[in-house]
Amino acid sequence: MVKRRHGSSMADxxxxxxxxxxxxxxPLARIGVVGPQLNLTRRRQDHSAAKPQPKSGGAPRLLVSAxxxxxxxxPTSGHGAPDAFLNKFGQHITGxxxxxxxxxxxxxxxxxxxxxxxxxxxxxxNVLIKHFKTFAEGITERxxxxxxxxxxxxxxxxxxxxxxxxxxxxxxxxxxxxDQVRSGLVAVFSAVEPCLxxxxxxxxxxxxxxxxxxxxxxxxxYHYYLHPEMGLCHVRVQTWFPFTVDVCLxxxxxxxxxxxxxxxxxxQRDNCFxxxxxxxxxxxxxxxxxRTDWPKLLNTLLAQAHPLHAELARPxxxxxxxxxxxxxxxxxxxxxxxHSLGALYPQFLHHGIRxxxxxxVLRFLGKAYPNKFRGEVTSTLKHxxxxxxxxxxxxxNSIKVYDKQGSVLRVETTIVRPEQFKVYRxxxxxxxxxLKWQRLRRGVADLWRRAEVSRAANGRYLSALAxxxxxxxxxxQTAPVCRPVTVQGxxxxxxHPWSATDGALLEAISRGEFALAGFRNRDLRALLYxxxxxxxxxxxxxxxxxxxxxxxxxxxxxxxxxxxxxxxVTEHGRRLLTALxxxxxxxxxxxxxxxx
Numbered sequence: 001m002v003k004r005r006h007g008s009s010m011a012d013x014x015x016x017x018x019x020x021x022x023x024x025x026x027p028l029a030r031i032g033v034v035g036p037q038l039n040l041t042r043r044r045q046d047h048s049a050a051k052p053q054p055k056s057g058g059a060p061r062l063l064v065s066a067x068x069x070x071x072x073x074x075p076t077s078g079h080g081a082p083d084a085f086l087n088k089f090g091q092h093i094t095g096x097x098x099x100x101x102x103x104x105x106x107x108x109x110x111x112x113x114x115x116x117x118x119x120x121x122x123x124x125x126n127v128l129i130k131h132f133k134t135f136a137e138g139i140t141e142r143x144x145x146x147x148x149x150x151x152x153x154x155x156x157x158x159x160x161x162x163x164x165x166x167x168x169x170x171x172x173x174x175x176x177x178x179d180q181v182r183s184g185l186v187a188v189f190s191a192v193e194p195c196l197x198x199x200x201x202x203x204x205x206x207x208x209x210x211x212x213x214x215x216x217x218x219x220x221x222y223h224y225y226l227h228p229e230m231g232l233c234h235v236r237v238q239t240w241f242p243f244t245v246d247v248c249l250x251x252x253x254x255x256x257x258x259x260x261x262x263x264x265x266x267x268q269r270d271n272c273f274x275x276x277x278x279x280x281x282x283x284x285x286x287x288x289x290x291r292t293d294w295p296k297l298l299n300t301l302l303a304q305a306h307p308l309h310a311e312l313a314r315p316x317x318x319x320x321x322x323x324x325x326x327x328x329x330x331x332x333x334x335x336x337x338x339h340s341l342g343a344l345y346p347q348f349l350h351h352g353i354r355x356x357x358x359x360x361v362l363r364f365l366g367k368a369y370p371n372k373f374r375g376e377v378t379s380t381l382k383h384x385x386x387x388x389x390x391x392x393x394x395x396x397n398s399i400k401v402y403d404k405q406g407s408v409l410r411v412e413t414t415i416v417r418p419e420q421f422k423v424y425r426x427x428x429x430x431x432x433x434x435l436k437w438q439r440l441r442r443g444v445a446d447l448w449r450r451a452e453v454s455r456a457a458n459g460r461y462l463s464a465l466a467x468x469x470x471x472x473x474x475x476x477q478t479a480p481v482c483r484p485v486t487v488q489g490x491x492x493x494x495x496h497p498w499s500a501t502d503g504a505l506l507e508a509i510s511r512g513e514f515a516l517a518g519f520r521n522r523d524l525r526a527l528l529y530x531x532x533x534x535x536x537x538x539x540x541x542x543x544x545x546x547x548x549x550x551x552x553x554x555x556x557x558x559x560x561x562x563x564x565x566x567x568x569v570t571e572h573g574r575r576l577l578t579a580l581x582x583x584x585x586x587x588x589x590x591x592x593x594x595x596x
Contacts, residue, residue, distance in 0.1 A: 080096050080097070080098025080331040080459065081096045081098075081331060081333060081459070081462055082459050082462055082466065084462075084466040084571045084574075084575075085333075085462045085463060085465065085466040087466075088466050089344065089466070092335050092340040092341070092344070093333050093334060093335055093336070094275070094279075094336055095276055095279030095282075095333075096283070096331065096332065096333055096334070097276070097279060097282060097283055097331070097332045097334070098283065098286065098329070098330070098331040098455055099251050099252075099255065099283075099286030099287070099289060099290075099329070099330070099451075100251035100286075100289060100290075100327060100329055100330075100451065101250065101251050101252060101271065101328040101329065101330040101412060102249070102251070102271075102327075102328045103248070103250070103251065103324065103326075103327055103328070104246060104247070104248050104324070104325050104327075105246065105247040105248075105249075105294075105322055105323065105324055105325065105444070106244065106245070106246050106322070106323050106324075107244070107245035107246070107247065107298065107302060107320040107321065108242065108244055108320065108321050108323070109242055109243065109312065109313055109316060109318065109320060109321075110321045111316050111318060112241065112242035112243075112316070113196075113242060115198070115210065115212060118198060118213075118242070119210070119211055121315055121316065122135070122211075124315040125315065129209055129210070129211060130200070130209060132198070133200065136198070136241055139312070140219075140239045140240055142308060143221075143237065143239050143243070143306070143308055144219070144221075144239060146306075146307050147188055147190075147221045147223070147237070147305075150185065150188065150223070150304075150305075151185065151187070151188045154184060154185040156181075156185045156186060156187050156188065157175065157187045157188075158187070158190070159187065159188075159189050159190070160189075160191070161190070161191045162191075164191070164193070168191075168222055168224070168234070169224075169232070169234075171187075171189070172186050172187055172189075172232065172234070173232065175187050176226060176232070181226055182226065183226050183227070183228050184226060185223065185224070185225055186224040186225060186226055186232075187224050188221055188222065188223050188224070189221070189222040189224070190219055190220070190221050190222075191219070191222070192217050192219055193217065193218075193220050194216070194217050195215070195216065195217065195218055195238055195240070195244065196213055196215060196242075196244070197213070197214070197215075197216050197218055197238070197240045197241060198211050198212065198213055198214075198241045198242070199211070199212055199214060199216065200212075218238060218239055218240040219239045219240075220236055220237065220238055221236070221305070222234050222236050223235045223236075223237070223304070223305040225301070227257075228257070229254065229257055229258075230249055230250075230253060230254045230257065231250065231253030231254055231256060231257050232250065232253055233248060233249045233250070233253075233301070234247075234248050235247050235301050235302070235305035235306070237305055237306045243306070243309075243312055245305070245306055245309075247298055247301055247302075250271055251286065251289060252268075252271045252272060252330075254289060255273075255282065255285055255289075256268055256273075258285040258288070259282060259285065262281060262285065264276065264277055264278055264281060264282060265277040266282070269404075269405045270404070270405065272332055272404045272405060272408050272410065273332070273408075274334060274405050274407050274408055275334065290447070290448050290451055294322060294444035294447060295322055298322050298444075299319075302320060321443070322443065322444050323441075323442035323443050324442060324443075324444055324447055324450065325416065325442070326414065326415070326416050327414070327415050327447070327450050327454070329412065329414075329415075329450070329451060329454030329455060329458065330410050330412040330458075331410070331411045331412070331455070331458040331459075331462070332404075332408050332409070332410050333408070333409040333410075334407065334408055335407045335408065335409065336407070337407055338406035340407070341403055341406065341407055341408075341409055342403075342406070344468075345409065347468045348401065348465050348468060349381070349388060351465065351467075351468045351578075352379075352390050352401065352464075352465070353381055355464075355578060355581075356379065356392065356464065357512060358377040358512070359511055359512025359513045360464065361377050361379065361392040361394060361512075362377065362512060362513070363460065363512045363513070363516055364392065364399050364457050364460045364461050364464070365397055365399060365413070365420075365457055366421060366453055366456065366516070367394070367516075375394065375395040376393075376395065377393070377394050378392070379392045379393075380393075387402050387403040387404065387406075388402065388403070389401070389402035390402070394420075395417060395420060396417045397413075397414065397415050397417055397420060398413070398414045399412070399413045399414075399457055399458070399461055400414070401461065401465070411458045411461050411462055413453075413458055415450055415453075415454065418439075418440040418441065418450060419439045419440060419441075420440075421439075421440040421449070421450075422437045422438065422439065423438055423439075423441070423446050423449040424436070424437055424438075425438055425446075440453070460515075463571070463574070464578075466575070467574050467578035467579070477575075477576060477579055478576065478579070478580065480555070481495045481497075481557070482494050482496075482497070485554050487554045490554075492550070492554040492555070493551065495555060504527075504528060505524075505548055505552075506577055506580060506581065508524050508527040508528060509524070509552065509557070509558060509573075510569065510574075510577040510581060511527075514568075514569070515569070517566065518561050518566035518567050518568045519566065519567055520565050520566055520567070521542055521545050521546060521549065521565065522542075524545050524548075524549075525538075525541050525542065528541075528545070529541055549567060556570060556572055556573065557569065557570060557572070557573035557576065557577070558570060558573060
C-alpha cells in the first residue's frame with residue numbers, strides 16, 4: 001500500500017519568509033548552507049514531565065530532532081543515527097526517523113492471577129467453586145453478546161476465523177478498503193486461541209476442589225478500529241477468566257495521521273515512509289507520541305471493546321493494569337533511492353554476520369559486562385519477500401536490521417523482557433523517594449525509558465555498521481598507524497598489525513565487553529598473559545601494558561575515561577580495528593575472490 005500526502009516543507013516555509021526554529025537548521029549551519037534569509041529562533045529542549053531531568057546551568061540546551069538534506073550537502077548530525085554513520089553514508093540519506101513501530105499492550109486484573117484471590121473473588125459474588133463453570137459461562141455469554149451488539153450497531157461484519165495462519169490485520173485493511181471505512185469500527189473477528197485461564201481441579205490428598213490457572217484455549221474477540229488519531233489498531237478480548245485484554249498500535253500509522261493534521265507531505269509504503277517532506281517536524285511528531293497519557297488512551301479503547309470491564313473489576317476495587325508486553329522501536333534511514341541502499345546493504349549484512357560476535361550483540365543491547373552474562377545469544381539471517389533480515393537475539397529481546405521497500409534501512413530493537421534493562425527511579429514503597437537504578441518495569445510508566453534504551457541500542461548498532469570499510473584501500477586506512485608519531489615531544493613507534501604481539505593487543509581492545517564500560521590495565525593483562533605470573537613478574541607485565549596503552553593513545557585508537565583507570569576505543573579506532581581484524585581473519589580463498 002502506497003500513500004502520498006502533500007503539504008508544506010521546511011524549505012517552503014523558508015522561501016515564504018516564515019519563522020524556522022534553530023534546531024531545524026542547526027545541521028545546515030554546520031555545513032554552511034544557512035543563508036541570511038532565514039529567521040532563526042532558539043528553543044529550549046522540551047523534557048517530558050514523566051522523565052526526571054538533571055538540573056544544569058549555563059546556556060540552554062538545544063534539541064537536534066532530525067536533519068534534512070539540502071543543496072546536495074552531507075549532514076553531520078542526526079536524531080537516532082550516530083554521526084559516525086552519517087558522516088560516512090550521509091550523502092545517500094535524505095532523512096532519519098526514530099520512534100515506536102508496533103506496540104502491544106496488555107491489560108490485566110492482576111489480582112485474579114492468584115488462584116487464592118480468585119477464590120475470594122468468587123465468594124464476593126456468592127459463588128461456590130463447584131459452580132465456577134456456570135458462573136464463568138454466564139459472563140462469557142454477556143461478553144460475546146456485547147461484541148455481537150457492537151458489530152451490529154455499527155453495521156460492521158462479524159467473522160469467525162477457523163485458521164490461525166490468516167492475517168487479521170490484512171483482512172481488516174481489505175474490509176476497510178472495500179467498504180470505504182474512514183473511522184470507527186472496521187470489523188470484529190473471533191478465534192479460538194491459547195491463553196492462561198482457570199479450571200476447576202480436584203486434589204486427591206485433601207479431597208477438595210480448587211481453581212487452577214493453566215494454559216488452555218478459549219474464544220478471543222478482535223475489535224479492529226480506524227482510530228482518528230492512531231490509524232488502524234485492534235483490541236483483543238479474552239472471553240474467559242481472568243479476561244485479559246491486549247491492545248496493538250502502530251507508531252508509523254499514528255505518525256501518518258499526525259502528518260496529515262500537520263500538513264506534511266509524505267509517501268508511505270506498508271508501515272514505513274520512503275519520503276517525508278520535513279523529517280525534522282516528522283521526528284518531533286514521533287517524539288510527541290512518547291508524552292501520551294497511556295492509561296487514559298488505553299482505557300478509552302477498553303471501554304469500547306469490553307464494556308463489562310468495570311463490572312468485573314468492581315469486587316476487586318482495582319482497574320485494569322496496563323503493561324507493555326512487546327515494543328518495537330525502529331530507526332529508519334531514508335535513502336535517496338533503492339540503488340544507493342542496494343550498493344551498501346550487502347556489505348552491512350556481510351559485516352554483521354561475520355564480525356558481530358556474542359559480546360558485540362550483548363553490547364548493542366546494553367550489557368556492559370558480557371562475561372557475567374548467563375543466557376543464549378543467537379544471530380539469524382533470513383530471506384523474506386520484502387528483503388533480507390539479520391536478527392540478533394538475547395534472552396527474548398532482539399535487535400535486527402533489514403531493508404524495507406528497497407530504499408529504507410531499518411534498525412529495530414524489540415523488547416519483550418524489560419527486566420534486563422535498568423531505569424533510574426525511586427524504589428516502590430520508599431517514603432523518601434530516593435533515586436537509584438532499578439529493573440525496568442513492564443508497566444507503561446516506564447515506556448519512556450524503553451524508548452531511550454532502544455534508541456541507544458539502534459545507535460550502537462549503526463555505529464558498528466559504520467565501520468564497514470567501503471572502497472577505501474586498507475593500506476590507506478592503516479598508513480597513519482604504521483608510521484612513527486611524535487606527541488608532545490615524545491616519539492612513539494609504528495604499530496605492526498600483522499605481528500603476533502600487536503595483533504593480539506588490537507584483538508584484545510576490540511572485544512565487545514569493553515565497548516561500554518571500557519577496559520583497564522588488569523583486563524588486558526588477563527587476556528595477553530593468561531598464565532599465572534611468576535614471582536615478581538606481575539609488576540613488569542603491568543608496566544609493559546602501560547607502555548602499550550600509551551602507544552595506542554598516541555596513535556588515536558583509544559582515549560582515557562576521565563577520573564578512572566579505564567580506556568575506551570575511539571570512533572577512529574573502531575573503524576580501523578574492524579578493517580584490520582576482518583583482514584586478519586580472512587583466508588586466502590576469500591582474498592582471491594575479492595581480488596578477482
